[in-house]
Amino acid sequence: MKSLRKQLFFSSLLLIITFLLALSAGRIVLPLHTVLQFLGHLLHLSAAPSALATNVLFNLRLPRIIAAMLIGAGLAISGTAFQALFHNPLVSPDLLGVSNGAAVGAAGAILLGATSLKIQGFALLGGLLAVLGAVLIQRLLHTKANLTLVLAGIIMSGFMQAVLGLFKYMADPDEQLPTITYWQLGSLEKVTWDSLIPVLPALIISGALLIAFRWRLNVLLLDDTEIRTLGSHYQLDRALVILLATILTACSVCLSGTIGWIGLVIPHAARLLIGQNEAKVLPLAAVLGAIFLLLIDTLARSLSTGEIPLSILTGFIGTPLFVWLIFKKRVNIT
Amino acid sequence: MTILHAEKLGFHYQPEQAIFKGLTLTLASGEIHTILGPNGVGKSTLLKCLVGVQPPNEGQITLDDQHLNQLSPRQRARKLAFVPQVNASSTNVSLTVFDYVLLGRTPYQGLLATPTLQDRHQCEQLLAQLSLTAFSQRSFAALSGGQQQLVMIARALLQEPDLIILDEPTSALDLGNQVRVLKLINQLQQQGYGILLTTHDPNLALMLGGAVSLFTTVGGFETGPVQTTLTSEKLSQAYQTPICVTTVAEQQRQICFIASDFSV
Numbered sequence: 142m143k144s145l146r147k148q149l150f151f152s153s154l155l156l157i158i159t160f161l162l163a164l165s166a167g168r169i170v171l172p173l174h175t176v177l178q179f180l181g182h183l184l185h186l187s188a189a190p191s192a193l194a195t196n197v198l199f200n201l202r203l204p205r206i207i208a209a210m211l212i213g214a215g216l217a218i219s220g221t222a223f224q225a226l227f228h229n230p231l232v233s234p235d236l237l238g239v240s241n242g243a244a245v246g247a248a249g250a251i252l253l254g255a256t257s258l259k260i261q262g263f264a265l266l267g268g269l270l271a272v273l274g275a276v277l278i279q280r281l282l283h284t285k286a287n288l289t290l291v292l293a294g295i296i297m298s299g300f301m302q303a304v305l306g307l308f309k310y311m312a313d314p315d316e317q318l319p320t321i322t323y324w325q326l327g328s329l330e331k332v333t334w335d336s337l338i339p340v341l342p343a344l345i346i347s348g349a350l351l352i353a354f355r356w357r358l359n360v361l362l363l364d365d366t367e368i369r370t371l372g373s374h375y376q377l378d379r380a381l382v383i384l385l386a387t388i389l390t391a392c393s394v395c396l397s398g399t400i401g402w403i404g405l406v407i408p409h410a411a412r413l414l415i416g417q418n419e420a421k422v423l424p425l426a427a428v429l430g431a432i433f434l435l436l437i438d439t440l441a442r443s444l445s446t447g448e449i450p451l452s453i454l455t456g457f458i459g460t461p462l463f464v465w466l467i468f469k470k471r472v473n474i475t
Numbered sequence: 476m477t478i479l480h481a482e483k484l485g486f487h488y489q490p491e492q493a494i495f496k497g498l499t500l501t502l503a504s505g506e507i508h509t510i511l512g513p514n515g516v517g518k519s520t521l522l523k524c525l526v527g528v529q530p531p532n533e534g535q536i537t538l539d540d541q542h543l544n545q546l547s548p549r550q551r552a553r554k555l556a557f558v559p560q561v562n563a564s565s566t567n568v569s570l571t572v573f574d575y576v577l578l579g580r581t582p583y584q585g586l587l588a589t590p591t592l593q594d595r596h597q598c599e600q601l602l603a604q605l606s607l608t609a610f611s612q613r614s615f616a617a618l619s620g621g622q623q624q625l626v627m628i629a630r631a632l633l634q635e636p637d638l639i640i641l642d643e644p645t646s647a648l649d650l651g652n653q654v655r656v657l658k659l660i661n662q663l664q665q666q667g668y669g670i671l672l673t674t675h676d677p678n679l680a681l682m683l684g685g686a687v688s689l690f691t692t693v694g695g696f697e698t699g700p701v702q703t704t705l706t707s708e709k710l711s712q713a714y715q716t717p718i719c720v721t722t723v724a725e726q727q728r729q730i731c732f733i734a735s736d737f738s739v
Contacts, residue, residue, distance in 0.1 A: 366523065371552055
């Protein structure tokens with residue numbers, strides 16, 4: 142097991158390489174020196190490349206690449222946080238209904254014929270409301286146990302799926318239904334500076350706060366009595382993690398649609414590399430998640446002339462990866 | 476000098492079924508106090524009340540004249556440390572021993588802070604003092620029960636508390652490890668920590684000395700020095716079994732044994 146610093150160095154290096162490759166790959170393949178010239182120009186170091194290259198790089202690829210990295214990192218760290226908080230290695234960030242809620246919001250907006258920016262807003266709202274609903278259900282049950290919250294999340298997810306089913310049933314099968322289905326499979330095709338910038342602050346702030354909170358996640362691994370006698374404000378710490386992870390996931394999902402596997406698999410990959418210490422897992426998972434989604438999204442837009450939905454690729458790559466991880470860690474999955 | 480005082484404590488899940496009632500006890504720095512009683516009389520519940528996790532239904536608990544529930548968890552944790560029982564729910568944590576013990580610094584950390592170099596150094600020193608350095612990079616979950624118990628005590632010590640409350644610290648251990656833990660507890664008392672522990676083994680209380688509180692099955696509660704509280708008569712009544720307390724001449728120590736006839 143190498144130290145965190147070494148792991149972060151190598152994975153960041155890999156991220157930079159992936160970033161350069163992603164800028165260069167696509168329907169129009171741009172040579173690496175053009176990409177570097179473009180980056181130099183952004184930093185006011187060199188002259189701009191051709192107008193076409195600048196347009197493709199700045200307006201099409203850069204916002205999409207930034208979104209892919211942030212969403213990958215966001216899903217990975219909220220997955221890590223939830224797995225630690227709920228003492229359950231099989232939990233993913235949509236445990237409390239964020240993804241299904243966001244899908245309902247998006248589907249509702251599509252039915253209303255809204256623009257893509259509005260769809261994004263509705264998705265964000267839907268995701269946040271679903272988690273709020275789950276928390277309220279837990280309150281109604283008058284317990285503070287983690288397991289009831291999980292149950293409330295399952296209830297909320299189930300309900301949201303029913304609403305989604307209804308919306309799909311009501312949708313116009315030629316126009317709206319494919320749009321809803323496509324949204325649910327996840328894609329970064331529609332990401333532009335205009336859609337990215339409104340959620341960027343919330344995404345970055347909640348992500349940064351969660352990373353700053355990383356050491357406390359280790360405390361939350363213990364049982365209730367221990368957490369409280371160690372001087373942690375248990376309810377507050379837990380609420381903070383849920384709030385931050387929810388904002389992070391909702392902001393991610395509203396940009397990209399639902400993307401499976403990242404929040405589940407990447408934390409385990411990070412743990413395999415660095416051990417169980419969540420304070421180290423969290424930053425590493427962020428970088429690995431960024432690499433993974435950037436790679437997937439680059440494949441999605443370069444493999445064929447059409448766009449391949451992200452969840453298809455994360456599923457095809459994530460499933461065997463997960464099987465392999467479980468195989469490698471079989472002692473630790475309990 | 477820190478004093479934890481519980482006055483006329485009462486606890487019940489249902490009003491007609493009191494777990495305990497009118498219970499008064501005091502723990503000060505440098506003292507040792509053993510809570511003794513059969514299974515299911517509320518020892519663990521009492522501990523949860525004393526560490527501030529479970530509010531009692533009646534009575535009040537003060538820590539240095541301040542109400543326990545008015546102190547923040549962080550303030551409490553700087554004076555009062557809790558060592559839970561070694562069992563599945565508290566031990567299924569695969570942090571390394573070092574990272575696990577380091578959690579004892581929680582009461583000194585800001586919400587968004589990570590332990591400083593000094594915290595880590597302090598943790599290393601403590602592990603060395605307790606001869607646990609060899610284990611420091613091992614997974615906590617993979618340790619034996621005895622090692623886990625010592626590591627949990629180490630975590631409590633890193634909180635730099637004045638008082639340490641331990642829930643059945645020897646119940647999961649073999650004899651050799653029991654003695655190791657008992658010696659450590661004795662040492663800690665001599666260093667000035669106030670120690671309160673539960674057990675269902677009267678011999679443990681006889682070995683540790685100090686004060687003892689005896690829960691009896693009928694809901695009674697008696698506190699006093701070990702010599703006068705742990706008599707054959709009172710123990711027999713508490714455990715509803717003939718128990719005899721006697722002095723072993725060679726050791727100059729009191730022990731208790733079960734005096735009933737096993738040949739049925």
